[in-house]
Amino acid sequence: LQNESSIFNIKELGDERGALTVIESMNNIPFDIKRVFYIYGTASGIRRGFHAHHKTRQVLISVAGKCKVHLDNTKRKKEVELDSPTKALILEPNDWHEMYDFSPDCVLLVLASELYQAEDYIRNYDKFLEVYSV
Numbered sequence: 017l018q019n020e021s022s023i024f025n026i027k028e029l030g031d032e033r034g035a036l037t038v039i040e041s042m043n044n045i046p047f048d049i050k051r052v053f054y055i056y057g058t059a060s061g062i063r064r065g066f067h068a069h070h071k072t073r074q075v076l077i078s079v080a081g082k083c084k085v086h087l088d089n090t091k092r093k094k095e096v097e098l099d100s101p102t103k104a105l106i107l108e109p110n111d112w113h114e115m116y117d118f119s120p121d122c123v124l125l126v127l128a129s130e131l132y133q134a135e136d137y138i139r140n141y142d143k144f145l146e147v148y149s150v
């Protein structure tokens with residue numbers, strides 16, 4: 017049984033100096049973080065992603081600016097907006113995802129459960145349906 021991608025909030029530790037938000041493997045992130053990358057400087061009108069994964073679980077946080085994510089797990093489609101550094105999306109491998117409507121200042125932080133492996137990607141939508149629509 018696959019887990020369901022979902023939004024969760026990360027606690028903000030703020031004081032008069034400003035805000036601080038903490039990410040900890042296996043504590044508020046449900047896996048060991050093996051890789052971190054961030055997407056920024058995205059040109060206007062760009063849509064990226066267009067894939068699902070076999071194994072990699074990820075958490076997406078827009079630490080600055082905002083963007084939207086289209087999710088499709090073959091049984092339901094939904095759109096989520098990432099518009100706060102305390103709002104996180106757990107992106108399960110079985111969700112075909114597309115990221116779009118990036119604000120010019122958007123920095124999308126991605127935490128991944130696996131090292132980069134091109135073979136973990138399913139970049140063909142028909143193949144994705146074959147793998148996940150059971």
Ligand code: T46
Binds near residue numbers: 051065066076126132
């Ligand atoms: C995802 C979404 C949210 C690497 O060499 N190593 C890496 O760890 C990553 C993430 C990418 N790359 C290379 C592969 C491509 O030649 O960087 C290039 C751009 O990656 P990609 O076209 O896959 O980028 P997105 O924005 O479509 O997808 C990325 C992640 O790849 C993916 O895991 O779920 O962000």
